[in-house]
Amino acid sequence: MAARAGGADDEIKMVTGTNMATVTITMTPTTPIQPAQSAQPAPAAGDPRLSDKRYKLLEATMRKHGYAGHALIESLHTAQQAFGYLDDFTLWHVARSLHLPPSKVYGVATFYNLFTLKPQGEHTCVVCLGTACYIKGARAAIAAIEQRFHVKAGGTTADRTLSLLTARCFGSCALAPAAVLDGEMLGKLTPEGIVRRVEDAIAREPSP
Ligand code: FES
Numbered sequence: 001m002a003a004r005a006g007g008a009d010d011e012i013k014m015v016t017g018t019n020m021a022t023v024t025i026t027m028t029p030t031t032p033i034q035p036a037q038s039a040q041p042a043p044a045a046g047d048p049r050l051s052d053k054r055y056k057l058l059e060a061t062m063r064k065h066g067y068a069g070h071a072l073i074e075s076l077h078t079a080q081q082a083f084g085y086l087d088d089f090t091l092w093h094v095a096r097s098l099h100l101p102p103s104k105v106y107g108v109a110t111f112y113n114l115f116t117l118k119p120q121g122e123h124t125c126v127v128c129l130g131t132a133c134y135i136k137g138a139r140a141a142i143a144a145i146e147q148r149f150h151v152k153a154g155g156t157t158a159d160r161t162l163s164l165l166t167a168r169c170f171g172s173c174a175l176a177p178a179a180v181l182d183g184e185m186l187g188k189l190t191p192e193g194i195v196r197r198v199e200d201a202i203a204r205e206p207s208p
Helices: 054-064 069-083 088-097 102-111 131-135 138-149 191-203
Strands: 011-016 021-026 123-128 162-167 179-181 184-186
Touching (some): 054 088, 088 102, 123 191, 131 138, 138 191
Parallel strands (some): 123 162
Antiparallel strands (some): 011 021
C-alpha cells in the first residue's frame, strides 16, 4: 500500500484479496476542512493506551517518514487499517507525532471519504460509484444491498455486521460495476449477485 499527499486527486494503491489485484482508490473530498471538533487533550508520550500493538504499526509508518508532516495521509491509512477507524485518541497521537495542528489532522481525516471516524461493521462492502460503474448499474447494486440489509450507503447495520461504503473508481473499470467486499475485488456485479456475495460473506466467519 502506498499513498501520497496532495489534494483531491490523491490516490491510494493497495493489494486486495487472494488474487492480489492492485486496486486504485481515488479519494474524493466529502466535506470541507473543519477545525478540530474534540477538546480531548493530546496523549502523553507514555500513555498506556499506546502499548496496544497496533500503535507499533502506526509508529513504523511515521518513523519511516521521519515523523514529517507529509506522512499524514499514509499514517492515517495505516491507523485505519489497524483499528478499522480513526478515533480521537489516534488522531491526537498522529498530530502530536507529526508535529501538526490537530485541526489539520481532523481536517484531512474528514476531507477524504476513504477515512472513517466511526467503527465499521464486521464486514465491509465498498461499491464503486465512478463513471463506468455508475453507468453500468452501481446504483442498483447499492440499492439492493441497502434494501436487503437495512443499511444506508455510508452507514453500518444496527448489529454492526455490515458497513456499506462507496468509492470513486478502483482503477478496474473493465470490471464495472465493481465492489470490494472484505478486501476482495468483485466485478460485473448484478444487484442479485452482490447481495448473494454479501450474504455468503456474512454466513462465513467475520472478516479478519
Ligand atoms: S469506475 Fe468503477 S472501477 Fe473505475
